[in-house]
Amino acid sequence: MSKSSTTKSTYQIPIVPIHPALKEPVFFEFELDGEKIVDVDVKLGHVHRAIEWASRKRNPVQILYLAERICGICSYCHPIAFSLAVESTADIQVPERAEYLRVIHGELERICSHILWAGVAAHEIGFDTVLYLTWQIREKALDLTEYLTGNRVTKAITMIGGVRRDITQDMIPKVQESLKYFKDNFEKLRGIFLDDKTFKMRSQNCGVLTKENALKLCAVGPTTRASGVKKDVRVDTSYFAYGDLDINYTTPDILTGEVNGDVYDRIIVRLLEVKQSIDLIEQCLDKMPAGPIVAEPKIAKLLAQLKKANGEGVGLHEAPRGEVIHYVKFDGVNEAPYTWKVRAPTYNNILPWIPMLKGQQIADIPIVAASTDPCMSCTNRVAVIKNGNRYELNKEELHRLSVEKTRRLML
């Protein structure tokens, strides 16, 4: 890391091993000039679990369940992106009904994830009441997930060529009832996050990512959309049933008329996307055609078909945190893929952290770091332990600083 050219001597603090916002390991080394951040260095790999390597001894259907365990929150987007890549390689056409069901599960995951994030963001700046309020809503979303898939977290709903469970006519009233609950509470959440004076003070002009930086650093998801870049796999490409649905890019100017690329804009984008997801699920329930839900229901037959596949493919899906891409190559001999590469959205959102954090204060670290909604388990996939015999500013200390800053602003 290059030394700062300021005349005052700067000092460095490592913030390790737990992420300052989410309870996940990542190594931050900050170069500080007083309270101000001059430079940032990020080190990764603390929870790399060699998942791509583990796939070498598994068949594609087994990999679905391995992919599901890459991340606890995105337990749908990884297996589905893998399925898309495999379907593209083996030329499997997914039945229309399954395409709609895939959208419903994808959007439900987005609702869970964004509301979880909203709670964490509130906690980071000291609003624990809002944390409990948002997570109460998330609980409903998890109940709905359980009702539709049979599981709350690892959903096991994906199958290559379709999905594993249908949403039958008698299930629809319960889904609609939950959607109504989300809609009613959405307005309440929107008021708290977007109109509250303290929220605005902590998040406006904080952690700015310019449009130019977002493009150059290849940022993805709500992080890049909050900077005004129109990039959303659901709108940009035709996959699942998104091509049939009414959907548009969510950028902060829809609400405020301007794009600043700060933490506040990222809150706006995520909240508006919750509303968009509710709307998309409703559209799907309306338009869903009847028919089969999986291309090949017999697993043994499917595996035999995949064993013959020879070639490569990519699968792209818009996860709650942004574009997830999986690359798969089959050699036509082995059951296990020759290569499998997973790229989670946080992977691309690491470099944008650096311009966001530069120039901010120590107390802003938690909220700025949290504003990209990072997911370290997704990004890392083998194990490491870092050197730690230096002064550590731990998570509790950092959280205390952040809460104190909010209190100061409220006075």
Next chain:
Amino acid sequence: MGKTRNIGGKIMTEEKILTAEEIVNNFTDEFKIKIKDTKIKKRSAGVKKNETAYIWMKIDKSAFKDIIKYLCELQFPHLAVVSGNDLGNSIELIYHFTLNYGNRMKETILNISVELPKSNLEIESICDLIPGALITEREKQEFLGVKFVGIPDNRRLFLPEDLPEGIYPWRKDETGPDKLYRNLHEVKK
């Protein structure tokens, strides 16, 4: 066309939407035999069967940097990731780009593949053109043993510092990780 946007210090005009065929033709006209193979695959989805195009392009290593430079001038791409294959005598790197984003269902996925012989695992870094490539280049460097010439930061990213040099977890040859995990109890800390 018309609006300008500033990327990497260069003023560029707002991109025109290019179809998959136009993109391929642009490259083959410009680089001729350096483009070894091209393939366009279209996947349709939903009831309306709208299509998205995937371009797979194999290129010659000697023209790699020029091709990426040409691509950035054609339209500044989004680099999704670089993936890699160990093909036995060579390592294949696949650069997954997306173009035309920001337009409803017009995005095209461009996969540029370049093969490096194991005797000379060097390729130019593209961080000067696309700064966002740094993370993925650092990952390929430690997992496949490919050297990126001109990379601004060549430290390890995911792998621990105590992992011996010359072990590349994604390689399928003798530099692979096999000998490390086979006798785990014998590994000295």
